[in-house]
Amino acid sequence: MHPAAILLAASLAFAQNPVPPSIKVDVTLVNVAFTARDSRGRLVTDLTRDEIEVLEDGVVQPIQFFGRSADLPLEFAILLDMSGSQERFNHEHHEDLAAFAKEALTAGDKALLVCFANRMRIATDFTSSAADLLIGLDRYGKNKTRTNLIELEPDDTRSGGTALFDAIYYTASLKMMEPGARKALVVFSDGEDNSSARDVIEAIEAAQSADALIYTVRFTEFRHGLPTARNRYGVTEMNRLAADTGGLAFDAARTDVGAALSLVSAELRSLYEIGFATTNPGHDGAFRKLKLRSKRPGVTIRARSGYYAR
Amino acid sequence: MRADVSQAAVLAVTASGLLFAQDTTPAIRVDVSLVNVAFAARDARGQIVTDLTRDEIEVFEDGVVQPVRFFSQSSDLPLRFALIVDVSDSQSSFNRKHRLDVETFAKSALGPADKALLVCFGNQILSGSDFTSSSRDLLRGLDTIVKSHSALYPDVTPNGIRNHGTAFFDAVYQTARTKMMEPGARKALVVFSDGEDNSSAYDIIEAIEAAQAADAPVYTVHYSDTTHISPHTRQRYGKIEMSRLAEETGGIAYDSTTNVAKALAEVSSELRSLYELGYSPTNAARDGSYRKIELRSKRPGIVIRARRGYYSR
Numbered sequence: 001m002h003p004a005a006i007l008l009a010a011s012l013a014f015a016q017n018p019v020p021p022s023i024k025v026d027v028t029l030v031n032v033a034f035t036a037r038d039s040r041g042r043l044v045t046d047l048t049r050d051e052i053e054v055l056e057d058g059v060v061q062p063i064q065f066f067g068r069s070a071d072l073p074l075e076f077a078i079l080l081d082m083s084g085s086q087e088r089f090n091h092e093h094h095e096d097l098a099a100f101a102k103e104a105l106t107a108g109d110k111a112l113l114v115c116f117a118n119r120m121r122i123a124t125d126f127t128s129s130a131a132d133l134l135i136g137l138d139r140y141g142k143n144k145t146r147t148n149l150i151e152l153e154p155d156d157t158r159s160g161g162t163a164l165f166d167a168i169y170y171t172a173s174l175k176m177m178e179p180g181a182r183k184a185l186v187v188f189s190d191g192e193d194n195s196s197a198r199d200v201i202e203a204i205e206a207a208q209s210a211d212a213l214i215y216t217v218r219f220t221e222f223r224h225g226l227p228t229a230r231n232r233y234g235v236t237e238m239n240r241l242a243a244d245t246g247g248l249a250f251d252a253a254r255t256d257v258g259a260a261l262s263l264v265s266a267e268l269r270s271l272y273e274i275g276f277a278t279t280n281p282g283h284d285g286a287f288r289k290l291k292l293r294s295k296r297p298g299v300t301i302r303a304r305s306g307y308y309a310r
Numbered sequence: 311m312r313a314d315v316s317q318a319a320v321l322a323v324t325a326s327g328l329l330f331a332q333d334t335t336p337a338i339r340v341d342v343s344l345v346n347v348a349f350a351a352r353d354a355r356g357q358i359v360t361d362l363t364r365d366e367i368e369v370f371e372d373g374v375v376q377p378v379r380f381f382s383q384s385s386d387l388p389l390r391f392a393l394i395v396d397v398s399d400s401q402s403s404f405n406r407k408h409r410l411d412v413e414t415f416a417k418s419a420l421g422p423a424d425k426a427l428l429v430c431f432g433n434q435i436l437s438g439s440d441f442t443s444s445s446r447d448l449l450r451g452l453d454t455i456v457k458s459h460s461a462l463y464p465d466v467t468p469n470g471i472r473n474h475g476t477a478f479f480d481a482v483y484q485t486a487r488t489k490m491m492e493p494g495a496r497k498a499l500v501v502f503s504d505g506e507d508n509s510s511a512y513d514i515i516e517a518i519e520a521a522q523a524a525d526a527p528v529y530t531v532h533y534s535d536t537t538h539i540s541p542h543t544r545q546r547y548g549k550i551e552m553s554r555l556a557e558e559t560g561g562i563a564y565d566s567t568t569n570v571a572k573a574l575a576e577v578s579s580e581l582r583s584l585y586e587l588g589y590s591p592t593n594a595a596r597d598g599s600y601r602k603i604e605l606r607s608k609r610p611g612i613v614i615r616a617r618r619g620y621y622s623r
Contacts, residue, residue, distance in 0.1 A: 057373035057602065058593075157542030160508070166543070194508045197543035199550055201514065229472040229480065229511035236513050280373075289372060289602060 034303035055291040061276040068272045075181040076111040081189035083117040083161040089219040099258035101130030104265035116167040121149040160195030165203040172206035183212035191234030213247035246303045344588045349616035370604040376589040383585045390495040391426035396503035398432035398475040414571045416445030419578035430455040431481035433472045478507035479517040486520035497526040505548030518558045527561035560616040
């Protein structure tokens with residue numbers, strides 16, 4: 001995360017005073033969104049500030065604000081893997097997108113649709129309309145040249161089929177950095193990246209920087225019914241992306257995707273937000289481990305695992 | 311993925327039980343998990359520093375100062391190398407250079423008491439030679455593999471299918487886990503590749519974890535086709551992955567355009583000058599979480615390099 005470096009330049013200009021006093025305070029404020037669930041997996045919505053402890057690299061941090069409001073608008077980026085390896089799931093992707101629009105998107109929310117293979121195209125830019133999302137997907141599917149669709153970070157040197165990490169990296173860093181909304185990426189893929197310039201660590205970092213949670217829905221194609229080395233790799237990567245950003249990983253073969261997406265939506269609407277002024281304000285680029293603890297017994301907290309102090 | 315707390319020493323002190331067989335005094339069990347960290351120290355001009363003392367080093371785990379239990383530097387510990395050579399199709403134009411590097415390595419880096427093993431990989435992971443002091447063994451192994459492949463390490467997946475050419479992460483992971491876990495020697499992996507993995511079951515984080523668990527720094531020599539004007543996405547990716555492996559494990563990432571012979575000699579002298587320290591972590595929980603390790607020198611101008619963490623399994 002780019003800790004929001006807030007420069008408060010309070011120049012209190014007194015018209016008569018030739019030398020107005022000027023106060024400059026450099027505060028590095030780190031925001032973290034988190035979910036809380038009880039031991040039976042239900043969302044907990046009544047935690048108070050005193051029940052939460054934030055540790056950065058093992059050091060307790062002073063909490064500057066704590067809030068939870070159920071009516072913040074959500075901002076989604078839907079990433080659909082349209083590479084050859086996912087072809088047989090294209091029909092399901094269409095159904096899942098329809099389910100997403102129905103179950104997760106409510107009035108006031110916005111969603112963006114990115115379709116990727118070894119290129120990443122904006123099929124639909126941010127919209128509140130479910131119909132626009134589906135039209136975008138259809139347009140992507142029908143127009144084989146896709147020249148009318150905007151490319152995120154075009155790169156002619158990208159070969160191979162699946163640029164998952166690049167898709168996440170550029171979606172998060174180019175489209176999700178605006179503050180003021182609750183942000184999530186919903187990624188439908190097998191996780192078997194083979195053509196990105198960025199790696200899984202950079203993809204996670206970009207999402208952490210946007211304070212966006214990644215929810216993954218994994219479609220793995222088993223050949224001869226058995227997992228290959230690459231299948232295993234894809235599982236690991238999809239799980240990592242979710243775990244390190246505070247999201248959740250679903251296996252499409254074992255999950256009702258519609259139900260999962262409505263769970264995602266409910267979870268995002270019950271997120272808490274916490275902000276702290278880090279006790280280590282240096283911008284050394286190093287990874288800072290974050291740990292959120294609940295003092296109330298049985299409550300499990302999920303949040304991003306850290307941020308980079310850039 | 312066990313023994314990330316490298317060489318976790320579990321001392322079961324059962325003195326009372328042994329001495330007084332008839333006594334019902336319960337045995338005392340002391341479970342001490344030691345984390346060992348080998349580190350290199352250099353001054354501001356890049357020269358190896360060999361006279362640091364225990365009091366000049368501070369160890370932090372997740373930002374908390376740790377009690378150092380032992381500290382030593384001895385230059386006569388034998389070295390155990392794993393040479394990992396990429397023989398996939400994308401590296402075929404470098405086969406001759408790789409052979410030259412192995413030869414140079416044996417000449418300039420391998421001392422009389424040292425041993426090296428050779429692993430070659432494409433989409434299979436092949437043993438060219440087990441630990442040996444003989445450069446002939448290493449070269450013969452490489453030559454045999456370049457001519458005809460035969461798999462050594464069983465695949466990690468149930469039916470053993472790996473598609474595509476370059477199982478870079480799996481090669482590092484399997485070698486560290488199966489060949490580098492023995493305590494008592496200074497260990498290092500030297501990897502010659504383009505880093506452009508496309509067929510492993512394990513990922514970059516698992517490869518780093520395995521090397522960190524063995525406390526074996528990874529030295530990488532990056533070979534890449536530079537005929538294109540700008541490197542393509544996969545070349546950039548490969549370079550990032552090789553740098554990460556080196557940085558996170560306390561090694562160094564070299565490019566093949568540097569003087570490889572000089573670099574390998576440097577690796578050897580650095581390994582011979584490593585310090586070793588051990589601490590008992592203040593956070594003794596084996597919760598599987600990643601622990602950041604940071605070593606700081608109180609002497610000004612000293613740069614310390616070591617693995618950056620471990621998983622407390």
